[in-house]
Amino acid sequence: MxxxxxxxxxxxxxxxxxxxxxxxxxxxxxxxxNPVTSMVILERWWTGGDEFELRQHWLSWDEIPRHAALAVVTSEDQLFPLHRGFDVESIIKAVEERERRGQLRGASTISQQVARNLYLWTGRSWVRKGLEAWFTLLLELTVPKHRILEIYLNIAEWGPNGVFGLEAAAQYHFNRSADRLIPYQSALLAATLPSPARYTPGRATPYMRERANWIINQQRMLGGTAWLAPIEPM
Structure with missing residues (x-):
């Protein structure tokens, strides 16, 4: 024995x-x-059939407009420059809301979304959440913050049938390159995350315009692009 x-x-x-x-x-x-692909891209390719056409052009950190990076951080994860992969306070609030309303709202950080999009399947399960936490921890331990945000801005889904990343989103929704986006357009793009299939930034609804204005105001409260200073490469 x-x-x-x-x-x-x-x-x-x-x-x-x-x-x-x-x-x-x-x-x-x-x-x-740079990652060759992601699990989300592979899943969309598998389910999209002939309609799927990958639109993705990688932007390095130096090529990403800072107002666009700030808009996404403001919308998705305002504590990104400060936390180490997990926003514990938001997780606690999400659990409490689930107990009250029976629904689990999103509390994922940008680092968690990168881990999930790159390596894991869609859907919800404790196994996936455990693996997501593991890969998030590894990302935070081995990859600089600015690089994690760079990866996110290049693999995030931003439209139907293969629109992935900020550059493709700018061209698809506004017919211009990312470096020509104005701050309000960046805010509209950020407002669509993480549900790009539901909204079209180029034809913004009143809700999207309200959300974009909120993002712009929040950026001012955070101190503008200086809020990203802690993650800038030395």
Whole structure:
């Protein structure tokens, strides 16, 4: 019996070390290498059939307009420059709201969304949430903050049938490159996240215009693009 227990322990240890090593091989290179694709892109390609046409053009951190980066941070994760992958206060509030209303609202940080979009399937389960937390932790430990945001801005889905990333979104919705976006257009794009299929920034609804104005006002309250200073590369 003891021999069996030792053998099981040994195999569990080997499997655990292999999992950790494989995870690091998947995450750590993102510090320098752009991801080839993401699980969300693959899923859209698989389900989209002939209608799917990938529109994606990678922008480096230096090519991303700071007002666009700030708009997305303001909309999706205002504590991004400060936290280490998880917004504990928002998670607690989400759990409390679920207890009151029976619904779980989103509390994912940008780092969590990068982990989920790159590596995991859609849908909700405790297994997926556990893996999401694991990959988020690895991202925060091995990849600089500005690089995590750069990846997010290049893999986020921003329209139907293959529109991924800020550059493709700017061209698809406003017929201009990302470097020619004005702050209000960036705010409209940020307002569509994380549900790009429901909204069209180029034909903004009253709700979207209200949301974009809120994002602009929040940016002023945060202090403008200076709010991103802690994540800028040295």
């Amino acid at each position: 003891r021999r069996l227990i030792r053998r099981l322990f040994r195999w569990c240890l080997i499997v655990g070390l292999l999992f950790v090593g494989l995870s690091l091989l998947m995450v750590a290179p993102l510090r320098w290498v």
